[in-house]
Amino acid sequence: MGRVLIIGAGGVGGVVVHKCAQVPAVFEHITLASRTLARCEHIRDDVLALTGRTIDIAQVDADNVPETVALIRKVKPDLVLNVALPYQDLTLMDACLEAGVNYLDTANYEPKDVAKFEYKWQWAYREKFEKAGLMALLGSGFDPGVTNVFCAYAQKHLFDEIHTVDIVDCNAGSHGKAFATNFNPEINLREVTARGKYWENGQWIDTEPMAISETFDFPGVGPRKAYLLYHEELESLVLHLKGLKKIRFWMTFGDEYLTHMRVLQNVGMTRIDPVMYKGQPVVPMEFLKCLLPDPSSLAAGYTGKTSIGCIVEGIKDGKPRKIFIYNICDHAECFKEVHAQAVSYTTGVPAMVGAMMMMTGSWNQKGVVHMEQLNPDPFLEKLGQHGLPWQVKEL
Numbered sequence: 001m002g003r004v005l006i007i008g009a010g011g012v013g014g015v016v017v018h019k020c021a022q023v024p025a026v027f028e029h030i031t032l033a034s035r036t037l038a039r040c041e042h043i044r045d046d047v048l049a050l051t052g053r054t055i056d057i058a059q060v061d062a063d064n065v066p067e068t069v070a071l072i073r074k075v076k077p078d079l080v081l082n083v084a085l086p087y088q089d090l091t092l093m094d095a096c097l098e099a100g101v102n103y104l105d106t107a108n109y110e111p112k113d114v115a116k117f118e119y120k121w122q123w124a125y126r127e128k129f130e131k132a133g134l135m136a137l138l139g140s141g142f143d144p145g146v147t148n149v150f151c152a153y154a155q156k157h158l159f160d161e162i163h164t165v166d167i168v169d170c171n172a173g174s175h176g177k178a179f180a181t182n183f184n185p186e187i188n189l190r191e192v193t194a195r196g197k198y199w200e201n202g203q204w205i206d207t208e209p210m211a212i213s214e215t216f217d218f219p220g221v222g223p224r225k226a227y228l229l230y231h232e233e234l235e236s237l238v239l240h241l242k243g244l245k246k247i248r249f250w251m252t253f254g255d256e257y258l259t260h261m262r263v264l265q266n267v268g269m270t271r272i273d274p275v276m277y278k279g280q281p282v283v284p285m286e287f288l289k290c291l292l293p294d295p296s297s298l299a300a301g302y303t304g305k306t307s308i309g310c311i312v313e314g315i316k317d318g319k320p321r322k323i324f325i326y327n328i329c330d331h332a333e334c335f336k337e338v339h340a341q342a343v344s345y346t347t348g349v350p351a352m353v354g355a356m357m358m359m360t361g362s363w364n365q366k367g368v369v370h371m372e373q374l375n376p377d378p379f380l381e382k383l384g385q386h387g388l389p390w391q392v393k394e395l
């Protein structure tokens with residue numbers, strides 16, 4: 001039984017609150033805090049209507065460490081669960097250290113003015129968390145998150161040596177809008193417009209954005225073309241998978257999405273540096289975010305499925321083996337359960353399960369920790385029970 005402080009009342013935050021509210025035996029007391037109180041009020045009312053549970057809400061600017069520390073001291077949580085934006089990771093880690101509380105997030109820190117996914121800023125907190133006897137769990141979403149745990153499970157149970165991992169992410173759903181992103185537009189567009197990168201034989205190989213594509217047969221969805229992207233979990237997995245020779249990350253995009261992306265990029269709307277407009281500095285990407293649909297607003301009427309997993313190749317008992325370990329999630333089912341779409345759901349459920357692992361002591365390692373460094377079994381057991389069943393298919 002414990003207390004959790006959830007920061008960020010967006011699409012993912014809504015799912016996390018609903019899923020924590022469904023498990024009162026672990027999350028006895030829930031507080032949701034975010035920059036805009038009205039969004040917390042909306043989630044609080046929805047959770048009350050669907051689960052009958054009452055949660056506390058608060059307004060906080062998570063960029064402000066003293067303000068966040070004061071809130072943490074007032075709420076007295078066992079864990080701060082960060083589902084605000086990657087920009088808040090470091091200030092929230094600072095606040096947790098100052099207040100002496102464990103920390104969890106779903107996306108690695110990014111500086112606002114450089115679109116760069118690197119763990120170095122958060123790895124720099126390792127010693128501080130160790131010394132404080134606290135745990136900071138990084139990347140407890142789906143990818144990163146469940147994909148890291150799938151790799152740990154493959155390493156523990158299915159392979160003696162892992163040679164190749166392809167993390168494959170397909171959203172085959174339809175929201176009916178000409179163009180929208182499924183999670184925070186600014187973070188999503190920064191990710192997909194960045195240069196591609198993968199790791200082979202001990203080296204990082206850089207590619208032009210979206211320059212490499214391949215067709216994968218996604219369980220529950222069928223063949224889809226996916227594009228090679230750089231994704232943050234590659235950085236920690238290359239350190240923790242034994243015998244690894246190659247690891248890549250792939251994501252599918254529809255033609256409409258790609259055409260819009262190309263146009264927006266060509267006209268400069270995805271720039272993250274300020275331009276002067278009528279004497280005021282304006283960041284085109286931030287302005288674009290204001291125009292695009294809020295990801296949580298896509299949920300009603302979203303149809304189709306997501307299919308995300310890891311294709312792993314290696315050796316077991318002296319023989320070559322290739323498997324696909326994956327989850328299929330249905331947008332409409334998610335809406336029925338928690339009024340969210342599947343991209344928010346597949347992020348929010350693992351965030352809740354990661355928090356559950358920490359609050360029940362199943363995962364208890366001091367310092368800054370990645371998902372694949374921990375025992376995958378209790379996490380995967382609860383993941384299946386709480387809405388994201390997973391399968392292993394022999395290829």
Ligand SMILES: NC(=O)c1ccc[n+]([C@@H]2O[C@H](COP(=O)([O-])OP(=O)(O)OC[C@H]3O[C@@H](n4cnc5c(N)ncnc54)[C@H](OP(=O)(O)O)[C@@H]3O)[C@@H](O)[C@H]2O)c1
Binds near residue numbers: 009033062085140347
């Ligand atoms: N690992 C994965 O699989 C995965 C997948 C998808 C998303 N994610 C991550 O999940 C996180 C949430 O995504 P989302 O789609 O829910 O985003 P979102 O809908 O934009 O929600 C973000 C929330 O954070 C709040 N926020 C922003 N800055 C804040 C600050 N300084 N102080 C307090 N609150 C602040 C926002 O407040 P306002 O309402 O005032 O804007 C908003 O409520 C992101 O970090 C994203 O990268 C991870």
